[in-house]
Amino acid sequence: MIETINLYFEHVLEYLPRMLESLGETGIMLFFAILAAILLGIPVGTLLFLTSSGNPMEHHLLNRLVNTLVNIIRSFPFLLLVVAMQPFIRQIYGRATGDPIAASFPMIVIAIALYARFVEQSLNDIPKAIIETAQSMGATTWQLVWKFLYVEARSSLVIGFTTAVISFVSYSTIMGVVGGGGIGDFAIRYGYQRYETDIMYTAIVLIILLVGLFQWLGLKVAKILDKR
Amino acid sequence: MIEFDSVTKIFQEKDRVFTALSDISLSISKGEAFGIAGKSGAGKSTLLRMINALEEPTSGTVTIEDTTLNNVNKIHLRSLKKRTGMVFQQFNLLYNKTVAENVHLPLELHNHPTHLTVEEALHFVGLKDKKDQYPSQLSGGQKQRVGIARALITRPDILLCDEPTSALDQNTTEEIVQVLKKAHKAFDMTIVVVTHDLLVIKALCQRAAVLENGELETIIDVSQSNKQTADRPYYERAIEVLGSD
Numbered sequence: 001m002i003e004t005i006n007l008y009f010e011h012v013l014e015y016l017p018r019m020l021e022s023l024g025e026t027g028i029m030l031f032f033a034i035l036a037a038i039l040l041g042i043p044v045g046t047l048l049f050l051t052s053s054g055n056p057m058e059h060h061l062l063n064r065l066v067n068t069l070v071n072i073i074r075s076f077p078f079l080l081l082v083v084a085m086q087p088f089i090r091q092i093y094g095r096a097t098g099d100p101i102a103a104s105f106p107m108i109v110i111a112i113a114l115y116a117r118f119v120e121q122s123l124n125d126i127p128k129a130i131i132e133t134a135q136s137m138g139a140t141t142w143q144l145v146w147k148f149l150y151v152e153a154r155s156s157l158v159i160g161f162t163t164a165v166i167s168f169v170s171y172s173t174i175m176g177v178v179g180g181g182g183i184g185d186f187a188i189r190y191g192y193q194r195y196e197t198d199i200m201y202t203a204i205v206l207i208i209l210l211v212g213l214f215q216w217l218g219l220k221v222a223k224i225l226d227k228r
Numbered sequence: 229m230i231e232f233d234s235v236t237k238i239f240q241e242k243d244r245v246f247t248a249l250s251d252i253s254l255s256i257s258k259g260e261a262f263g264i265a266g267k268s269g270a271g272k273s274t275l276l277r278m279i280n281a282l283e284e285p286t287s288g289t290v291t292i293e294d295t296t297l298n299n300v301n302k303i304h305l306r307s308l309k310k311r312t313g314m315v316f317q318q319f320n321l322l323y324n325k326t327v328a329e330n331v332h333l334p335l336e337l338h339n340h341p342t343h344l345t346v347e348e349a350l351h352f353v354g355l356k357d358k359k360d361q362y363p364s365q366l367s368g369g370q371k372q373r374v375g376i377a378r379a380l381i382t383r384p385d386i387l388l389c390d391e392p393t394s395a396l397d398q399n400t401t402e403e404i405v406q407v408l409k410k411a412h413k414a415f416d417m418t419i420v421v422v423t424h425d426l427l428v429i430k431a432l433c434q435r436a437a438v439l440e441n442g443e444l445e446t447i448i449d450v451s452q453s454n455k456q457t458a459d460r461p462y463y464e465r466a467i468e469v470l471g472s473d
Contacts (some may be wrong), residue, residue: 133320136388137282138309139337147336151324227362228323 008198015190015199017098023206025181030103033168037115037161044070044112045119046111046145056131058139066178073113078171082106082178096178103172105181110171112163122153156224162218166211173207185209230279230386230418231375235288237274237442248274249442251288256435261412261419262428263436263450271442272422276388280312292386303411310338312378315408317391319371321363321378328359333378345402349377353407353415362470369400375406380415387411389421393428405431435444 012019044066050056051063073081082103089096089105097100130152134144154226173184183203191200237249249271256262264272277283279289281297292308300308313334321330321359331346350356353373363371372392379387389408391400405428410434412419421432429436430450438445 117371127320129268129318129320130322132282133314133316135307135313136312137337139332140306147333148322148330151322155322158400175453225324227325 001178006136011196011198013198015176016127017208018190019183019186019199019203021187022181022183025185026169026183026210028100028173029058029104029107029172029180029182030165030168031110032101032163033107036108037111037164037168040112041115041164042119042157045116046123046149048116048120049123050141050145056135056175056218062180070072070113073109074117078110079174080202081110082174085109085179098179100175100182101183103175103178107171107175109189111168114165115161118164119157122156122160123149125156126152152228155222155228156221157210158218158225162214162222165214167209169211169214183210229258229289229293231289231291232275233289233291235275235278235290235378237278237283237285241287247442249285249439252439253288254437254444254447256361256418256420258418259416260435260436263433264420264422264439265424265426265429265436266439267424269441270289272439273390275439276390276420276422279307279386279388280314306338310340311381311385313382313384313387313393315372315375315379315387315389317394319363319375320367321371321374322366325362326359327355327361327363327366327374329357330374331381334378334382338382342383344381344383345365346381347351347451349381352380353377354409360376367400368396369403370406372396372400373407376404376411380411383415383417385417387417387419389423391417391423393423393425394397394423398465401425401428402431408432 043136047057048063048070050078051059051066053060053063076084085106086096089102093102093105126149131144132146134148139147172180172182173187175182176185176188183206187203189201190196191203232252232254235249235252236247238249239246240426264275266272270285272284278285278297279292281290285298292392295304295308297305297308301417322333324332326345327350328471331349334345346359347356348360350359353376355377357371358370363374366374372395387408392408393404396404398445408419408421409432413415419432421429423429430452433450434452435447437447438449
């Protein structure tokens with residue numbers, strides 16, 4: 001028994017540098033996805049909310065347009081989105097395969113669409129009375145968003161963000177097909193293709209731990225922020 | 229002065245047309261405490277919401293001081309709203325902000341040259357010790373006091389109250405009425421109160437309009453009652469009300 005365990009650790013130790021490198025690649029992809037979700041997903045989600053009917057910036061055409069775009073991106077099977085984006089990535093980044101930054105482009109696109117939808121839903125859950133209160137005080141749309149909507153929605157925005165990040169982890173495991181690397185790719189290449197089953201399970205456990213950590217952290221932050 | 233001139237409001241929802249207000253004309257003097265009474269669905273909230281342009285009339289005009297609301301631009305409208313405070317039935321506080329932050333909120337939206345401080349506003353409604361608490365920690369009556377403090381902090385010219393006591397029990401209602409009465413005296417403003425509770429109007433207002441099915445039935449001078457009941461315990465009033473026929 002002890003011998004088996006020793007053998008396992010030796011084996012893992014042997015693969016450890018490559019495993020850490022893969023985690024780093026996952027980190028790069030997650031970083032860009034998270035950055036895009038925050039910098040662009042939140043504004044797009046807010047725009048979806050504000051332009052929908054009955055809301056302060058009601059605009060049928062714009063809402064329909066953004067809505068359709070988000071739907072298209074989200075209904076793309078992710079693998080096909082990755083492949084479909086290849087020419088575009090090559091054009092603006094120079095190369096489309098073989099490194100985690102190139103692999104981050106599809107991640108960015110899906111991150112914006114996914115989190116925008118979560119943001120829209122969070123804002124929809126705020127009582128309409130809050131918007132009316134802001135309007136009765138003569139708040140501008142900007143003030144409405146920053147001083148009312150985001151304040152009341154903040155914990156649900158964090159929970160949605162957590163769910164989104166966990167999806168990003170899942171999406172990132174596909175990026176091996178374009179040489180993007182990452183811990184998911186590592187599990188497939190070393191575990192599945194080379195029959196190093198113990199290494200594959202180790203990588204999977206790592207992914208599970210990573211997801212668990214995000215979930216725990218997200219719920220904790222949301223709870224601290226929620227004073228309702 | 230607030231003036232309604234032949235105001236009609238028609239709501240159109242898909243294939244349903246609903247007349248909320250029909251041909252209302254009335255004027256409220258500066259500094260007056262004016263009540264708008266009526267059953268639910270009578271159109272009284274719609275009328276109130278026109279005073280700060282949350283609703284627009286389908287026809288007719290609403291004039292505040294010398295400004296007709298129908299044809300003012302957004303910026304002008306903002307400056308009009310700046311001089312109006314509003315108190316809501318469900319308080320409409322931000323539950324993720326503390327009491328002090330809620331009260332301070334209107335000051336973050338506009339420059340108010342002669343506003344109260346948060347401490348003054350909270351002191352006025354008797355909640356100075358609650359300033360660091362969150363609304364979820366307060367009772368209904370306390371939440372409404374926060375709502376009133378938030379409306380008063382800007383020293384508004386007009387205070388609009390939309391069913392301010394309807395979510396509260398009888399004793400708390402009287403407390404809130406007393407706070408509003410005190411505010412009317414202290415800050416020299418016009419108060420417009422919409423409520424189905426005639427006792428609230430009786431205690432607070434000098435004149436009242438009675439609406440029914442969107443039509444103005446009458447405007448009456450309220451004869452003030454001097455009976456102070458706010459300080460009396462609930463059981464005493466229960467015996468009085470239930471025991472008499």
